[in-house]
Amino acid sequence: MKTFTLDEAQSLLPVVESLLKRALAGKQDAEQVEEKLSELSRRIYLSGGMKVDVGSVVRQRAEMDVHLERVREMLSEIDSIGVQIKDLDSGLLDFPFKLEDEVVLLCWRLGEQSIEHWHTVESGFKGRKPVDDRFRRGKTSGNRPN
Template sequence: MKTFTIDEAQSLLPLLESLLKRATEGKRAAQAIEAELTELGRRIYLTGGMRVNLAETGRKRTEMEAHLQRVKESIAEIDSIGVQVKDVETGLLDFPCRVDDQVVLLCWRMGETAIEHWHTIEDGFQGRKPVDERFKRRSNSSNNRPN
């Protein structure tokens, strides 16, 4: 498992935020189309059938699948970096980080200006604590290591 210093994680935020926005927008667009198609199905059922523009319906399904593919690609790209996507809707990400010989998760949510929280793997988001000096020391000592 890849681990990050707080500085490494922080430097990835612009890229990750862009990927998350792409995933969130794709998910919302797919959900909107799905709602349209569900409503169409409901109307067909209630009226006992009706004339449907099959080409338009097929185009909407294809468009919905394209949006969902963008969501999957965005999440896969974030995952390939080593960052964990916890919730696309809220833009919640976790960055594995080694502190005091323990792997914990730096926690960031879209809209936050910086990574300011962490939690243990067991505690999850509800156990978020403010980042303290241990993380900054880890960051400084890794930057001072010889190559």
Template sequence: MKIFTLEEAQSMLPLVESLLKRAIDSKQAAEEIDEELSALARRIHLSGGMTVNVAKVAGQRSAMEKHIQRARESVAEIDEIGVQVKDLDSGLLDFPCRMDDEIVLLCWKSGETAIEHWHTMESGFKGRQPIDDRFRRRTGSGNIGSGNRPN
């Protein structure tokens, strides 16, 4: 697991925010197409059948799959960086961070201008607390299990 300092996490925000926006936009586009296809299926069912533009429907299904794949790829890129996507709908991200001898999560939500909260692994979003000086004095980073420890 990648461990971030507050400064590292802040510096990663523009990149992960861009990837997150791409994932959210792609998910929303796929959901819109899915709703259109569901509405068409309801109309067909209610009318007892109807003529359907098969090529158009196939194109919509293909576009929907492309949007879904793009969203998955964007989330995978964020994950590869070491950032955890907690809720795609609300744009909630967590950055693992070492505080004293404990791994906690720096918490950022889409729309926030900076990382200003953290929570324990167990407490989740409901346990968010404001960033304090304990995070600002950290300078090192590393990976758990690799022998690298932050300063």
């Protein structure tokens, strides 16, 4: 598992934030198309059947697939950097950090200006604590992929 220094994680924020926003936009676009298709299904059911523009439905399903593929690509890119996606909807990301002999997670959520919190793997988001001097010491701590 790749670990980051605090400075490395901070420097990646613009990149991962951009990828995360594009993933969220793709998810929202896919959900809008899905809602249109669901509404069509409801109308067909309630009317006992109706004439449907099959070509339009096929195009909408293809459009939804394109949006979902964009989401997968953005999430895959974040993952390939070594950043953990904890909750797409809230934009919650974790950056593994080696603190003494334990791997902990630097915690960041979309909308936050910088990484100011961390938590243990076990405690999760609810166990967030403020970043302290222990995290700022190791500017170049040799935290590289294992």
